[in-house]
Amino acid sequence: MAEEQSPTEASSKTVTLRIAKSNPEHDSASQFAEFKVPYERWTTVLDAILDVKKHMDHSVAVRYSCRQASCGSCGMKINGRPGLACFTKISELNSDVVTVEPMNNYPIVRDLVVDLEGMFSTHKKMKPFIINEESEVTANTKEFLQTPEQVEEYIQFSNCIKCGLCNSACPTMATDSSFLGPQALTQAYRYVADNRDKGKNERLKIIDESHGIWRCHFAGSCSQVCPKGVDPAMGIQMLRGYLLGFKK
């Protein structure tokens, strides 16, 4: 496709932004459209895409919301690696060409937008809530007190924003469409490690299946791409510790 130049204010530096475009309604193959975009030290990949969308090609489909790595909407493949577009600066990529593609291992809705429904349903399968008969707030219930150490056990894993980058980087997800995936398994650990929760056995039963936790081979790619420091690889190995009887 033809290369276009952004008319936004002059900047000393420009980058070639290659955007993968596809529309499953009309065709199946992805094509790259190239745009020359000015950028500054602080320009994010999302800023550049929105610049293209505003000035050069209104049809580019991209999902975004908070622009501050809190909502997890703008996950995509940036120069071959899954990342949040709002959390990746053009300047830190050290490249004159930035290629953005939809995340792998999710069905494409259009251009850079993928369908996260599969991830949300495996997430729900993990029962992502505290299971405890006494957890309902009534006149007689008091709050559950936890020590700082008890909170440390799970707080890291509760930072997950469901962006789906970990599932996109996972080598098992690349070939096994039924694998639960690092996002869901980490959320299972988040609740299992919470001392207020009483649903450990229920969750361990759900993940102890042929496409469950045993398919993780600790490649660690999930943890390397996670934008919130959740470290799914650690959570999954700890969770396996429960199943193998090393943790109680």
Place this chain on the structure above:
Amino acid sequence: MKRNENREGIKGMANPGRYGIERVSYWLMRITGLGLLAYLIGHIYETSSILNGKSVWDSMLQLTQTTQGHIILTLVIGMCVFHTANGIRLMFAHGGFGVGKPTRPDYPYIPNSQNMKNKLCIYASIGVAALAMMYGLSVLFGE
């Protein structure tokens, strides 16, 4: 609404780049596992040839005395050593040992599970496998 499947497939799974030494070790572990399985099948076939008499057994043994045979055996030594050494690291990691402790993450969010201990173990497994292969080469190709 139609969707396009976008699973990375074997190509993405087998690509050892992009994610550092941990992904390389994942890839080596899979490849060496498959290699050792192939060797085991070949080895069973080779040793079972003794049932067909001494001459068949001798001719089968001759195959391992060729240059190609020596190269294959050297590769088997390397695969075996790497798979064992890295496998021990993984057995501990899979039990939740050596993968770090949960903490409140701070920017730039370096994952604790991808720690130096694990990286050193991977490099050591590769190093020991290389040394074992060199020793194997010197024994097999020495006079």
